[in-house]
Amino acid sequence: MVPTASPDPLPEPSPSPALRRDPLTGCWSYHPDLTHKPFTLARRHLPEPGGPCAFCTLAAEPVEANGSIRNGEQISPLAANGEHAFALENRWRPFEPTSGAQLVIARRHVTALEDLTVPELAEFLTFLVRLGARQGRRFPRTLCFVNIGLEVNGTQPHLHGQVVSTDLAVDAPWTATFTLESLDQDVLQAREAGLVVEEAAALTYCPWAPTASGEVRILAPEIPTLARALHGTLWRLRAVLGEFPYNLLVRDAPSLLAQVVPRLSAVGVLPDYFGLTVVTLPPDHIARDLRLAHDSPPDPTR
Numbered sequence: 001m002v003p004t005a006s007p008d009p010l011p012e013p014s015p016s017p018a019l020r021r022d023p024l025t026g027c028w029s030y031h032p033d034l035t036h037k038p039f040t041l042a043r044r045h046l047p048e049p050g051g052p053c054a055f056c057t058l059a060a061e062p063v064e065a066n067g068s069i070r071n072g073e074q075i076s077p078l079a080a081n082g083e084h085a086f087a088l089e090n091r092w093r094p095f096e097p098t099s100g101a102q103l104v105i106a107r108r109h110v111t112a113l114e115d116l117t118v119p120e121l122a123e124f125l126t127f128l129v130r131l132g133a134r135q136g137r138r139f140p141r142t143l144c145f146v147n148i149g150l151e152v153n154g155t156q157p158h159l160h161g162q163v164v165s166t167d168l169a170v171d172a173p174w175t176a177t178f179t180l181e182s183l184d185q186d187v188l189q190a191r192e193a194g195l196v197v198e199e200a201a202a203l204t205y206c207p208w209a210p211t212a213s214g215e216v217r218i219l220a221p222e223i224p225t226l227a228r229a230l231h232g233t234l235w236r237l238r239a240v241l242g243e244f245p246y247n248l249l250v251r252d253a254p255s256l257l258a259q260v261v262p263r264l265s266a267v268g269v270l271p272d273y274f275g276l277t278v279v280t281l282p283p284d285h286i287a288r289d290l291r292l293a294h295d296s297p298p299d300p301t302r
């Protein structure tokens with residue numbers, strides 16, 4: 001029989017050491033006691049190239065007078081063109097035809113962000129942020145991201161980032177909650193819990209209430225500073241975790257922020273069905289390990 005009376009509303013959960021709410025995304029995370037059951041970490045896999053690299057081929061194409069490059073029969077307008085990276089308009093659009101999608105591609109064939117030099121990474125991030133800002137003026141929802149590893153939908157072994165925009169309206173909390181106030185709260189919580197990894201020109205910290213296990217956030221005043229801190233952070237994470245799959249999210253409003261979101265465990269259905277992330281790497285452990293780790297690639301001559 002179908003019930004007709006509404007059930008009593010559930011009490012609002014209150015934050016606790018075990019149950020935490022991310023001020024930036026509004027997502028809840030559960031922090032279990034991992035003493036007796038640590039989770040297995042995922043390792044990064046890369047897709048098989050299956051022939052010549054499509055992006056290396058594009059990178060070698062001459063730019064035509066109208067600012068496009070030709071890829072076989074297809075002509076792709078360039079959204080940005082630089083020494084270390086370039087960007088294509090309207091590639092791999094996941095939403096409806098009126099939405100937007102730009103692809104930012106590293107000129108050099110590398111597979112991960114940390115494989116770029118800091119100046120290369122700075123140009124790559126500049127294009128992501130600049131195109132994100134442009135799209136953000138036209139669409140209510142725009143996200144700039146990079147997927148590293150097959151596990152997180154990294155389908156090409158050549159480094160690239162995406163700017164995806166849509167005017168589809170859904171009731172998702174993060175666009176509304178990402179404000180200067182929520183960012184201040186996020187940083188304050190991290191400071192109080194001793195989760196600052198490094199504070200120099202940029203502030204690198206593990207959020208007290210992460211939306212993903214092992215998440216690291218970097219606040220920086222400008223892109224070159226962000227690139228330097230991000231490069232160091234990714235190498236520290238590799239020293240701690242090994243080669244791991246991850247997403248990078250970059251936002252520039254209300255403040256320049258990079259989120260490194262490792263995808264480490266196969267606790268697959270819990271987040272979607274419970275509305276909770278299960279945090280398999282305690283933020284205080286990862287912050288402690290990152291402070292001790294080297295921030296550059298291991299010396300191959302040693």
Ligand SMILES: [Zn+2]
Pocket residue numbers: 053054055056057108109110158
């Ligand atoms: Zn390539």
